[in-house]
Amino acid sequence: xxxxxxxxxxxxxxxxxxxxxxxxxxxxxxxxxxxxxxxxxxxxxxxxxxxxxxxxxxxxxxxxxxxxxxxxxxxxxxxxxxxxxxxxxxxxxxxxxxxxxxxxxxxxxxxxxxxxxxxxxxxxxxxxxxxxxxxxxxxxxxxxxxxxxxxxxxxxxxxxxxxxxxxxxxxxxxx
Numbered sequence: 001x002x003x004x005x006x007x008x009x010x011x012x013x014x015x016x017x018x019x020x021x022x023x024x025x026x027x028x029x030x031x032x033x034x035x036x037x038x039x040x041x042x043x044x045x046x047x048x049x050x051x052x053x054x055x056x057x058x059x060x061x062x063x064x065x066x067x068x069x070x071x072x073x074x075x076x077x078x079x080x081x082x083x084x085x086x087x088x089x090x091x092x093x094x095x096x097x098x099x100x101x102x103x104x105x106x107x108x109x110x111x112x113x114x115x116x117x118x119x120x121x122x123x124x125x126x127x128x129x130x131x132x133x134x135x136x137x138x139x140x141x142x143x144x145x146x147x148x149x150x151x152x153x154x155x156x157x158x159x160x161x162x163x164x165x166x167x168x169x170x171x172x173x174x175x
Contacts, residue, residue, distance in 0.1 A: 002125030004106035082112035
């Protein structure tokens, strides 16, 4: 189960119609500008600086965001990425979701030494454990335990941590 805070919609319009009652317009505009700059810059340290300084994201040391990564434009401060992780090309990390009758906000916590494959989407309120690998084009709609290999739409565990360790040890035994 994802950990999100739920806010019902008041009135006859869907929750996105009331967006600027949820988050200030100028915050969204600033975040959009910063994110667009980061999406196109090839300089990883500059991206991390932008994310930490202007979006208030918690970004670990030596973490790498590939080109076109799209952090949440409304609540980027609810995203945390651990040390030495890689977020693959064109990945979207959401900390909010607007539905017809409500909107939800949740923290996204990505651990240390995590690899997120290209074109993945991470939904609000999930935690990805240390050392996990998420394959390309995955919809992460629930927590991912540490050390596993996961993928798919919706995400499923493909190899457990123990199976991953066994695969790595069998590779190291090959002459």
